[in-house]
Amino acid sequence: xxxxxxxxxxxxxxxxxxxxxxxxxxxxxxxxxxxxxxxxxxxxxxxxxxxxxxxxxxxxxxxxxxxxxxxxxxxxxxxxxxxxxxxxxxxxxxxxxxxxxxxxxxxxxxx
Amino acid sequence: xxxxxxxxxxxxxxxxxxxxxxxxxxxxxxxxxxxxxxxxxxxxxxxxxxxxxxxxxxxxxxxxxxxxxxxxxxxxxxxxxxxxxxxxxxxxxxxxxxxxxxxxxxxxxxx
Numbered sequence: 006x007x008x009x010x011x012x013x014x015x016x017x018x019x020x021x022x023x024x025x026x027x028x029x030x031x032x033x034x035x036x037x038x039x040x041x042x043x044x045x046x047x048x049x050x051x052x053x054x055x056x057x058x059x060x061x062x063x064x065x066x067x068x069x070x071x072x073x074x075x076x077x078x079x080x081x082x083x084x085x086x087x088x089x090x091x092x093x094x095x096x097x098x099x100x101x102x103x104x105x106x107x108x109x110x111x112x113x114x115x116x
Numbered sequence: 117x118x119x120x121x122x123x124x125x126x127x128x129x130x131x132x133x134x135x136x137x138x139x140x141x142x143x144x145x146x147x148x149x150x151x152x153x154x155x156x157x158x159x160x161x162x163x164x165x166x167x168x169x170x171x172x173x174x175x176x177x178x179x180x181x182x183x184x185x186x187x188x189x190x191x192x193x194x195x196x197x198x199x200x201x202x203x204x205x206x207x208x209x210x211x212x213x214x215x216x217x218x219x220x221x222x223x224x225x226x227x
Contacts, residue, residue: 011148011164012148012149012150012162012163012164013147013148013149013163013164014163014164014165015129015163015164015165015166015168018126018129018180020180020208020210021208021210022206022207022208022210023207023208024207024208027207028206028207028208031206031207032206036124036182036184037122037123037124038123038124039123051123052123052124052125052126052182053122053123053124053125053126054125054126054165054166055126055165055166057126057180067178069129069131069168071147071163073147095133095139095142095143096133096134096135096138096139096142097131097132097133097134097135097139099131099132099133
C-alpha cells in the first residue's frame with residue numbers, strides 16, 4: 006500500500022473504561038509503562054513498542070490506530086495535536102483509525 | 117514490576133471477528149503486515165512494532181497481551197507453542213493476557 010519496503014506501525018490500541026484515573030492506576034501499578042496523557046475523559050499509556058489508550062464508552066469506540074494515509078480512506082479529521090485521522094470499519098464492525106502523525110516542524114534552512 | 121529499566125512490551129492486541137479468512141484479506145489488502153499464523157479459528161498479523169490477532173467471538177474474548185510473568189498473576193496455562201499465560205481482568209472487565217514467551221533453547225556449551 007505504501008512505498009517503503011517495511012511494515013505498517015500500530016500507533017495505539019484503545020479500550021473502553023469506566024473510570025480513567027482508576028484504570029491508569031491499575032495498569033501503572035502492574036506494568037512498566039509511561040503515562041503520555043491523562044485527563045478525566047481519556048488517557049494514553051506508552052509501552053515499549055506501542056501505546057494503549059483508555060476511552061470512555063460514551064465518548065469513543067474501542068479501536069486500533071494504524072499509522073497511514075487517512076486521506077486514502079475519506080476526509081481526514083484534524084486533531085488539536087496536529088494529527089489527522091479517519092475511522093473505517095473492518096468487515097466485523099471493528100473500528101480502525103488510520104492516523105497521520107503531525108507534520109514535523111521544518112528545520113531552519115542551513116546557511 | 118521488573119528488574120530492567122525499560123518499559124513492558126505489548127505482544128498483541130486481539131479483536132473479535134466473524135470470519136478469519138475474510139478479515140485477514142481485508143487487513144492485508146489495506147495495510148503492510150505479515151500473516152504470522154492463520155487457520156479457520158484465529159490468525160496473527162505482524163505489524164512493524166506489534167501483532168494484531170483475530171479471534172472468533174465464540175472462542176476467545178478480545179484482549180491485550182503484555183509480555184511479563186504470568187506466574188505473578190495465577191497458574192500459567194502452557195500453550196502448544198511453548199508460551200504460557202494468565203488472563204486477568206482490569207477494573208472495567210477488559211481482558212489482559214500476561215504472556216511469557218517460549219524459553220530459548222539453551223545453546224550448546226562452549227568448549
